[in-house]
Amino acid sequence: MANGRNSDDNQLRDRTGEKRQFTRRTFVAGTGVLALMGLLGGRMGQLQVAGHQRYSTLSQANRVKLVPIPPNRGLIYDRNGIVLAENRPNFQLLVTPEQIPDMEATLSGLRQILDISDAEVERFRDLVARSRSFEALPLKVRLTDREVAVFATNRHRFPGVEVEARLSRHYPHGSHAAHAIGYVGRINEQELQRLDSRGYGGSSHIGKTGSELQFEERLHGESGLERVETNALGRVIQPLGRRAPEPGDDVVMTLDSRLQRVAEDALGDQSGSVVAIDVRNGDILALASTPSFDPNLFVNGIDRATYAGLQENPERPLFNRAVRGQYPPGSTIKPFLGLAGLEHGTVDPDDTYYCPGYFTIDNVNHRWRCWRRVGHGDMDFASAMAQSCDVYYYNLGYELGIDAMAAFLGRFGFGRKPGTGIPGERDGILPSREWKRNARGESWYHGETIITAIGQGYFLATPLQLAHATSVIANRGLSFPPRILRAVREAATGKTVEAAAPEPERVVELDNPEHWDYLVAALERVIHGERGTGRSVGSDLGYRMAGKTGTSQVFSLGQEEDYDEEKLRRGLLDHALFTAFAPANDPRIAVTAVVEHGGSGGGVAAPVARKVMDAYLNPADGGGDRV
Amino acid sequence: MSELADNVATRRTTPVLQRILHLDVQLVTALLLLSIAGLAILYSATDRSMEAVQSQLIRMAIAFATMVVVAQIPPDTLRRWTPWVYLGGLGMLGLVLLIGTIGQGAQRWLDLGIVRFQPSELMKLAIPMAIAWYLSMRPLPPSLLNVLVATVAIGVPTGLIILQPDLGTALLVGASGFFVLFLAGMRWRIMIAALLAIVALIPVFWLFVMRDYQKQRVLTLFNPERDPLGAGYHIIQSTIAIGSGGVFGKGWLNGTQSHLEFLPERNTDFIFAVFAEEFGLIGVLHLLALYLFIIGRGLYIAVNAQDTYGRLLAGSLTLTFFVYVFVNVGMVSGLMPVVGLPLPMVSYGGTSMVTLMAAFGMLMSIRTHRKLWAS
Known part of the structure; x- marks a missing residue:
């Protein structure tokens, strides 16, 4: 085949003949165009001149709509x-x-x-x-x-x-x-x-x-x-x-109205959110966000004053906190990070690390403080989890490094939409070198790795993301994509068609599956251990719960300032978080509760989550999971 | 030598618009007039919606900008790109069938994240380009073998578009390929044989390919009363609108058929009926004359193009533009079945307008990038 501008010349061709041929054909086509345009014109004449009287009458008498x-x-x-x-x-x-x-x-x-x-x-x-x-x-x-x-x-x-x-x-x-x-x-x-x-x-x-x-x-x-x-x-x-x-x-x-109601009542007049997921299939059982609003107001147009009232309310009742609220996960990130530490060999379950109440690194004049100022002393994996020792995790995160941290946490779905299709779902932020370069155009600092390890800094997650990630732990690495649609009853046939069951995906595969056992045991100690941060909900539980408390700072404290809750206005109080699944040995439900400015995760958010779990797991209290 | 001298002389005397911006003054003027008429009637058809007029104006601006950009690409470059454009378009068409998102009941869209893209629109340009490219490298009139190759090259994408199903676009795409073959001098006896084959294939199409709603439309054409709730209602109401307009029309903004909402789809495919009702036969003849002028200018550019590729491409694009006009006006006036084709530059909507103006950009490129030596 020829190429280049003289391609045509490689063959013996009658160029003038071809051109004349083209002109002839164009003439034929042009004649056709004229004839057909004439046909259109004729048709218009037929309608607008010959038929005008008739169509005019029809138009005036046009009564059929x-x-x-x-x-x-x-x-x-x-x-x-x-x-x-x-x-x-x-x-x-x-x-x-x-x-x-x-x-x-x-x-x-x-x-x-x-x-x-x-x-x-x-x-x-x-x-x-x-x-x-x-x-x-x-x-x-x-x-x-x-x-x-x-x-x-x-x-x-x-x-x-x-x-x-x-x-x-x-x-x-x-x-x-x-x-x-x-x-x-x-x-x-x-x-x-x-x-x-x-x-x-x-x-x-x-x-x-x-x-x-x-x-x-x-x-x-x-x-x-x-x-x-x-x-x-x-x-x-x-x-x-x-x-x-x-x-x-x-x-x-997929919502369970009864469970949803329990969640809403448990939140009461506090601003916050509860997400409950059936870990066995990803069904979202409760998706609560408080304060709420009356949707009936919007159906036939809402009047301005009411709308302004909803818009300007500082508690933002229209805001769907469950999928759009992005909170620093705080200590609720520790289970995921702890697992990363075990899996990467950064920590050994039995080795201890000494917590003097603060953490330092060479050549940096800064003390990262533990929430417990006097320190925890020697901490092993389980006790660091149960008592939520920050220093243990500062060290773990620092040793692990931001790249391994981001890669491992990403497998639990942090930093991207859960993909339920619920309108407005947010991505949260999973900090990494790449994220910081793209979002801020800056490079990553060591100090940021350290605070990322306790779920602070740039880290943000939605309650739905946390609940889903918790269900991945409950399923030991198996992820059921969370879903909100259970079935559709087709009007045409009257048949109920179940929504396609989500295909579970093994997102976390451990080299040593025993690490799941260590993690779950540690999470149980959070609830049932005598020094566990979640022990307030652990007494008289009819089942074993595995969970983690979290308190996420709304603002940062100077390193020598004293943290005095009493002196703070409620608006500056930390967010209280809690995420858990139960029963620990045969998980059925994962619940994440966030109470904005609630203070302590164990004291405020955990009881909220427990009420939801009780309602689901103790049928005696009026229900259980009817399916 | 005189041709060289002519070309040199032409180059000196060409208007600035043509020399620097590579635009054809006559075509640009006619297209602008058409756009103005389109906006005026759209304002009326949408019950004086400035919003609709504004968004149409934005689309027109994008379309004209596309035309200007395309006009800067020399025909030689277009020709070099042709095989890739064609293969890329074909690949995307296949992709649409596999993963295309459902839009308006048919799979036509490819979601590119930011914009949704309709590969069948690209094929409106890619097919005439490809056939012109293929035939221009071979002796003309094309041999039977070359005609067959070209037919396959036209048939595969056309078939894919029919499967979407988008009959209107398939018709345009198929026609654009046929026009290239016709202008290249395809023998009459081949055409007659092909025609007979098509006639023979009609029953097959009717039974196995056409969807129910498409059959209904054809049947409705012959007897509008059989479907007074659907397409038949459209045709009845639009002929009433056109006919009641008379010679002088009811005047701008005064069409009763459209404003009392008897006329369906009056902003889009049936906008010509609003025009005919309000501006009458006189307005219609002016509008048709404007279209005819554009087509005539296009054919003139084709005949005077410097190489075979440019000639075939320009000719085919122009005749395809005519098909738009004829099918739309024919449909609205009850001469043709209801095939969803917009009236170029007048109907509300954007996708096809951009393609159309890109085609005019190619015509202008062929017109204005002249080499001193024709080949």
């Missing part, structure tokens, strides 16, 4: 069949702004006969500003029978206003599991652009957060169409034909 019929949205259940999101019929007062001659007069007229609050009017005005034109918008929802009757007698006074029975989304348990379930809201302009106009015809709502957003496609269904005859004002006279909408599928979440 296609009215899309929105499908019924699928319901959301917890794993035991408790309804978490449903559709309730209710009477709504609908106003079509384009059909109202004088909006102010209409509004004040309506307010004379119906009880419409200022907040409702304000909410409605916001809605008008944000909605598509020619859309009937709710001014008031959930009208009483009396209000419906009152409006009916006055209807002639209000063109463009109607009362209609509509299904609207309702969350029967209010703020319960609100972050996990999410909520629907009215479709906005942006969403409109990317929606398939056919499937969403007539639909006014779409999932905005949580499962409502994540499973929008399944929940929504597909709109149908009705062909109707209308009068001159566009009002429907009679239906002519219909294609039924396809209702959305029901979604069954």
